[in-house]
Amino acid sequence: xxGVTQTPKFQVLKxxxxxxxxxxxxxxxxxxxxxxxxxxxGLRLIYYSASEGTTDKxxxxxxxxxSRLNKREFSLRLESxxxxxxxxxxxxxxxxxxxxxxxxxxxxGTRLTVV
Amino acid sequence: SQQGExxxxxxxxxxxxxxxxxxxxxxxxxxxxWYRQNSGRGLVHLILIxxxxxxxxxxxxRVTLDTSKKSSSLLITASRAADTASYFCxxxxxxxxxxxxxxGTGTKLQVIP
Numbered sequence: 001x002x003g004v005t006q007t008p009k010f011q012v013l014k015x016x017x018x019x020x021x022x023x024x025x026x027x028x029x030x031x032x033x034x035x036x037x038x039x040x041x042g043l044r045l046i047y048y049s050a051s052e053g054t055t056d057k058x059x060x061x062x063x064x065x066x067s068r069l070n071k072r073e074f075s076l077r078l079e080s081x082x083x084x085x086x087x088x089x090x091x092x093x094x095x096x097x098x099x100x101x102x103x104x105x106x107x108x109g110t111r112l113t114v115v
Numbered sequence: 116s117q118q119g120e121x122x123x124x125x126x127x128x129x130x131x132x133x134x135x136x137x138x139x140x141x142x143x144x145x146x147x148x149w150y151r152q153n154s155g156r157g158l159v160h161l162i163l164i165x166x167x168x169x170x171x172x173x174x175x176x177r178v179t180l181d182t183s184k185k186s187s188s189l190l191i192t193a194s195r196a197a198d199t200a201s202y203f204c205x206x207x208x209x210x211x212x213x214x215x216x217x218x219g220t221g222t223k224l225q226v227i228p
Contacts, residue, residue: 004157035218042203043158043218090157103148104205106157 002026006091006107013081013114021076021110023091031094032074033058033104034066036087043090049074081114088112119147119204119219127225134191136222138204139184147180147187148205152221158203161189166209196228 004025013019025032030051035043045058049068063085065077074093078085088111092104122137138147146165150158164171164180164187171178177190191198201221208215 040220042220045216092158101163103150103160103163104158105160106150108157109155 004091004093004105004107006089006110008110009108011110011112013078013112015082015114017081018077018079019081020078021089021091021112022073023075023107024073025091025093025105026072027093027095027105028071029093029095029105030071031096032068033092033094034064034074034076035090035092036060037090037109038087046076046089078112081112083114086112086114119206119217121202121204121219121222123222124220125223125225127227128194130194130196130226130228132194134194134198134224134226136189136202136224138187138189138206138219140187140204140206141185142206143209144182145207145209147178148207149176149178149187149189150203150205150218152201152203154200161202191224194224194226196226198224199226200224 007022033048034046037043044060046064047058047066049055052071055066067075088109090109091107094104119138119140128134146163148163149161152158162173162178164178175192180187201223203218203221205218
């Protein structure tokens with residue numbers, strides 16, 4: 001099925017561990033995003049990639065790094081996980097800047113708990 | 116600070132009734148989008164309304180936009196139990212780039228069968 005695929009769906013990490021969240025889209029979208037969703041906070045942008053080969057910081061980038069591996073794949077890395085990074089992480093993609101033409105397509109999310 | 120703010124935070128209605136939720140925002144926008152999120156799932160794009168549009172329909176959904184009041188409403192007519200979900204608005208500004216697209220905190224809708 002066409003869309004955005006995220007792995008893993010669930011993850012528990014110990015404080016200080018590292019991990020990479022994977023995201024791939026098969027819609028030939030130019031732009032990709034990583035958001036985190038916390039209760040009462042809405043979605044907050046962590047990093048985005050306007051096009052293959054470019055990445056930029058969003059609203060809450062501290063503690064994260066990203067790689068736009070190719071047009072399809074955009075990964076998010078936590079180098080040293082902290083309890084404050086417990087959240088649900090969503091990858092999204094869009095054809096145009098900020099989804100201004102057709103909106104965003106979201107993955108189903110990764111629920112991360114850091115203990 | 117959040118650009119889009121939904122109201123009410125939670126809404127409970129009987130199946131068959133209409134559900135209305137609102138979104139207010141602060142700065143000029145290029146467009147406003149509504150999304151649905153079922154429990155434990157990702158957001159699904161429902162409808163996009165541009166700043167020069169006042170009303171848009173998609174099936175049982177009706178979205179209005181009042182740029183003078185900086186507000187939008189989403190109406191779901193003849194609601195069904197399957198409409199139970201959280202609904203979010205996202206505002207896309209005229210300028211500022213990707214990082215300025217903001218999502219509200221959502222309206223949690225419960226449709227009782």
